[in-house]
Amino acid sequence: MIYRMFVSRDIDLLVRAFVTYVRPVVEYNTVIWSSFNKCDIERVEKAQRRFTRWLAGLQDLTYGHRLKVLDLESLELHRLHADLIMCYKIVFGLVNLSFSDFFAFSPSTVTRGHQYKIYVNHSRGARKYFFAERVVGPWNSLSTDTDFGTLKRFKLSIKSIDFQKFLHIEC
Numbered sequence: 001m002i003y004r005m006f007v008s009r010d011i012d013l014l015v016r017a018f019v020t021y022v023r024p025v026v027e028y029n030t031v032i033w034s035s036f037n038k039c040d041i042e043r044v045e046k047a048q049r050r051f052t053r054w055l056a057g058l059q060d061l062t063y064g065h066r067l068k069v070l071d072l073e074s075l076e077l078h079r080l081h082a083d084l085i086m087c088y089k090i091v092f093g094l095v096n097l098s099f100s101d102f103f104a105f106s107p108s109t110v111t112r113g114h115q116y117k118i119y120v121n122h123s124r125g126a127r128k129y130f131f132a133e134r135v136v137g138p139w140n141s142l143s144t145d146t147d148f149g150t151l152k153r154f155k156l157s158i159k160s161i162d163f164q165k166f167l168h169i170e171c
Contacts (some may be wrong), residue, residue, distance in 0.1 A: 026047055087103075087118075090103070
């Protein structure tokens with residue numbers, strides 16, 4: 001619809017329109033509910049995949065290359081970043097949610113990684129896909145180079161981290 005509604009074929013304008021109008025709908029409440037089946041993740045990703053394929057000059061590129069050219073990230077990676085940002089807000093008390101309702105700091109003192117490691121709660125069934133369970137692995141994998149100083153610096157530092165092992169689809 002964006003391609004039909006805009007007369008301009010300026011790629012930057014069309015991408016901004018997609019990020020403004022489509023992405024919020026697709027990512028609404030992803031911290032609360034996030035797809036965990038590969039087929040569901042691919043269906044959500046299909047919206048962005050199809051949009052980027054329609055842009056002039058990008059039809060012959062792979063999805064991963066189109067994302068790099070457009071300076072976008074996959075929707076699955078964007079959801080993972082949203083999970084990590086919410087985890088940061090809970091750990092550092094930036095939201096009105098109790099840390100102990102979601103997490104517990106890891107009792108083991110390890111020499112690798114950052115000092116805010118969270119206890120890994122092993123769950124089965126659907127519970128293992130809940131926010132408090134699915135964010136622990138990526139959160140604990142953050143390196144000591146991750147900047148926990150402020151939320152803004154944290155957001156910038158996670159942009160450069162490769163979370164490929166936590167993603168289900170490849171770009």
